[in-house]
Amino acid sequence: MKLLGLFNYWVFAVLLMIGLFALISRQNLIKKIMALAIFQSAVFLFFITMSKIENGTAPIIQAGVDNQIFSNPLPQVLILTAIVVGISTTALGLAIAVRLYEEYGTIEDNEILALDRSA
Amino acid sequence: MNLADHLPALQVAVPLLTAPLVILLRAGFLAWLTALVASLASLGLAILLTVAVLETGTQEYYVGGWEPPYGIALSVDGLSALVLLLITGASSLALAGGRQSLRLDIDNRRAPMFYGAWLIAMAGLCGIAVTGDAFNVFVFMEISSLATYILIAAGRDRRALSAVFKYLIIGTIGATFYLIGVGFIYMMTGTLNFADMALRLDDVIETRPVIIAAGFITIGLALKAAIFPLHIWLPRAYTYAPNAVTVFIAACSTKVAIYVLLRFNFTVFHGNLLGHSDLFSVFIIPLALSGILLASAIAIYQGNVKKMLAFSSVAQIGYIALAAGLASQAGLMAALLHMFNHALAKGTLFLCVLAFILTSRSAIITDLHGIGRRMPWTMAAFVLAGLSLIGVPGTAGFISKWYLIVAVMEVPGWGVPLVMAIIASSLMAVVYLWKFIEAAYYGEPPPGGDTAALEVTLPLRALIWVAALSNVYFGLFPQLPLALAQSGTGTLLGGLN
Numbered sequence: 001m002k003l004l005g006l007f008n009y010w011v012f013a014v015l016l017m018i019g020l021f022a023l024i025s026r027q028n029l030i031k032k033i034m035a036l037a038i039f040q041s042a043v044f045l046f047f048i049t050m051s052k053i054e055n056g057t058a059p060i061i062q063a064g065v066d067n068q069i070f071s072n073p074l075p076q077v078l079i080l081t082a083i084v085v086g087i088s089t090t091a092l093g094l095a096i097a098v099r100l101y102e103e104y105g106t107i108e109d110n111e112i113l114a115l116d117r118s119a
Numbered sequence: 120m121n122l123a124d125h126l127p128a129l130q131v132a133v134p135l136l137t138a139p140l141v142i143l144l145r146a147g148f149l150a151w152l153t154a155l156v157a158s159l160a161s162l163g164l165a166i167l168l169t170v171a172v173l174e175t176g177t178q179e180y181y182v183g184g185w186e187p188p189y190g191i192a193l194s195v196d197g198l199s200a201l202v203l204l205l206i207t208g209a210s211s212l213a214l215a216g217g218r219q220s221l222r223l224d225i226d227n228r229r230a231p232m233f234y235g236a237w238l239i240a241m242a243g244l245c246g247i248a249v250t251g252d253a254f255n256v257f258v259f260m261e262i263s264s265l266a267t268y269i270l271i272a273a274g275r276d277r278r279a280l281s282a283v284f285k286y287l288i289i290g291t292i293g294a295t296f297y298l299i300g301v302g303f304i305y306m307m308t309g310t311l312n313f314a315d316m317a318l319r320l321d322d323v324i325e326t327r328p329v330i331i332a333a334g335f336i337t338i339g340l341a342l343k344a345a346i347f348p349l350h351i352w353l354p355r356a357y358t359y360a361p362n363a364v365t366v367f368i369a370a371c372s373t374k375v376a377i378y379v380l381l382r383f384n385f386t387v388f389h390g391n392l393l394g395h396s397d398l399f400s401v402f403i404i405p406l407a408l409s410g411i412l413l414a415s416a417i418a419i420y421q422g423n424v425k426k427m428l429a430f431s432s433v434a435q436i437g438y439i440a441l442a443a444g445l446a447s448q449a450g451l452m453a454a455l456l457h458m459f460n461h462a463l464a465k466g467t468l469f470l471c472v473l474a475f476i477l478t479s480r481s482a483i484i485t486d487l488h489g490i491g492r493r494m495p496w497t498m499a500a501f502v503l504a505g506l507s508l509i510g511v512p513g514t515a516g517f518i519s520k521w522y523l524i525v526a527v528m529e530v531p532g533w534g535v536p537l538v539m540a541i542i543a544s545s546l547m548a549v550v551y552l553w554k555f556i557e558a559a560y561y562g563e564p565p566p567g568g569d570t571a572a573l574e575v576t577l578p579l580r581a582l583i584w585v586a587a588l589s590n591v592y593f594g595l596f597p598q599l600p601l602a603l604a605q606s607g608t609g610t611l612l613g614g615l616n
Contacts, residue, residue: 016299023288036291043298050306075305078254082298085261089291092265096272096284103277112281 008049015042029097029107033090040086044079051075126171127180127193127249130164130203131259133157135242138235147222147230154234155214158241162207165245169200173602177610179251187251187312194251194314197606201455202248202371202378204603205462209370210241212466216582217363219575220473224274224361233273237367240266244375253301253311256379257294260343263375264290267368274361282355289342289352296339297379303332304387313386317613320391329392336383337402344376346403346440347410350433357429358482362473365425369432370466374458377439381454385611389446396446403444408540410437415547419554424472425482427551428465431508434544435461441537442523449526451611455604456597457519460507463593464516467504467586471497474575474583484555488562493573496580498559500587505552507590510545515593518600520545 019039026032056071097107104112122129137157144150171178172195180193195203214237225233243263247256268290272283305311307328308319323329338349345353353373357365388395411434418430439461442454474497475490476482491498503514510520524541528534574580593600 020292023292029284032288036288039292040295043295043302046299047302050302075302081254081258085258085294088265089261089287092268093284093287096268096280096287099272100280100284103280109281109284116278116281 008045012042012046012049015039015045027109027111029100029109030094032109033093033097036093037086037090040082040089044082044086047075047079047082123167123171125180126164126168127178127195128182130161130168130249131242131246133160133164133242134238134245138238138242141238142231142235144231147225147227150231150234151214151218151221154238155211157238158207158211158214161241161245162204162211165200165203165207168195169204169599169603172197172200172606176606180249188310188315191255192251192312192314193249195249196610197603197608198378198381198455198611199248199607201459201600201603201607202375203245205374205459206241206244206248206371209367209462209466210237212370212470212582212586213363213366216470216473216579217361217366219579220362220477223477224363229273233270236266236269236273239263240270240367244371247375247379251313253304253313253316253383255311257298257301260297260376260379261294263372264294264343267372270364270368271356271360273364274359276359278355279359282352282359286352286356289349293339293342293376296335296342298339300332300334300336300339303328303335307332313382316387317391320387326392329388330395330398333384333388333392333395333398337380337399340376340380340383341403341406341440344373344380344440345433345436346406347414347433347437348406350410350414350436353433354426354429357432358423358426362425362469362476366466366469366473369429369469370462373432373436374439374462377436377443377454377458381443381451381611384443385446385451386613389611390613400444400446403440407437407441407444408537410434411441411540411544412547415544415551418551419547421551422484423482424475424484424487424555425469427484427555428468428472431548431551432461432465434548435465435508437544438519438523438541441541442526445526445530447526447529448608448612449522449529451608452604453519453522453526455607456522456600459600459604460515460519460590460593463586463590464504464507464514467583467590468501468508470583470586471501471504474579477575477579478573484558487555488558489564491556491559494575496574497583498556500583501559502556503587504590505556507594509548509552513591513594515590515597515600517594518597 015038019035022035023032051072053071056069059070059073101107104115134157141150141153177196182191240263243259246259250256268283268287272279307323308316310316310319342349357369384399414430414433418427421427439454439457442450475487507514507516510516524538527537
């Protein structure tokens, strides 16, 4: 059962590799940005997983409840920030893709390179 | 409440808060002036911080009065001060000298946005240098990177767009790898503060996740620092960026990534993690060596002077990485000194190139034939900075090459071959710089081209010479970088050694 207990970490690793593979193998800029988003989401999942403990709740002290198990809230806060960074990156990447399309008329990386070389 | 106590926080706050102000300004000139003033103010703050560090040692600052490990600590030591001087100095130099060039490259309408992004990039880079918190570094790194992507893509050259897209992808992979590494360390130690991590690593029994973290962090930062062969984003980004932006980022942005690399690998891992030093050396030295040799060789075959200098940067980063990879005291001294001296030389060289492009509108060497006879002042400054890049005695570059060779000779059995590689690369630097200098002084101008004397305005020429002479000044009187490197090496290796 040890393998299944690490289920979340397996998902993290697999998602990370899917993202990285797509980043390297795809020529389409939009697909590259999607791959980047998957790649980053994998890391978000990793942080959330490591802070969660079984039956743990939000760290709020309630009257009359003792022995409450809390999940560590810090990684979640960190990931909130990282998500914002990720969104900004995606937005900027898409903006650059739009500008590339305006200039070159294509969003295929290899075609853009070919246009640069022939120019 | 004394304002001097808040220097580390002001270092980030001043440019960060001026940025939205700049965006509100309508006219391009006012925006430029405000950005320059903010940049010079940051330089002033960096100088004050440097003085404070040299007098009283590491400056600690607790954000909001919360002490670590609960709050975020800013901590400025000799190494941070050195990097801060580089960032703010490069930014001020590029802004002051780049006015005319930027007016050509940037739409007047968009200029306020551009200068806003410039200040945000600088704030992010300064933030990396002052903070003592691993996650803070990630956030500042992404702030500065996102702003840098905008700066590079802001010019009129459409090739900058595809270059910046590649940079964005690779930069984000690097930052995400760094984040994964920080996650693993947080898992094992429960802290994000550098000093605290170093303490708590001693108690970690299962070190495998920490070794994996070290791997992720080192590779992620090597991507950002453009250590060969992870440099593929760099040449095109430097070449097609607006010229003033190249002056700024070539002088400092990769250095800041190396700064974080050193901070993590030495303050946190070195001496606290069994076997880490060997792994680090074995990983980084071969890459650094191949960078030193191959990137210099590639630089020889470039027809574009900006691209030539960009490949030369990759080789110079190789020197820094090699020196750091030795993981000895002398090696770290050499690495820190070379960070400083290379920034001086490369900043000056790119500023001269900016001047050439300003007058002749081309960065292709064949178009620049005879430019040395037409712009004797600028060309002489180029030669001076070139000598520093090669490492001729009397220039700043010599000091760091000397320290590097001394450090390398300490390596048992490998001293002589490593020195040979350094000398071979320096000779290649002579070749590629001579290729341009020969064309500039003795080359026939292109048919139909003008041969009349042609100089940039006096203020820009004066600035170029200030930059060029600083290469000589720090070659003859290297006390300041030496003192900072000494203090930086001390904190990196921990304690008194």
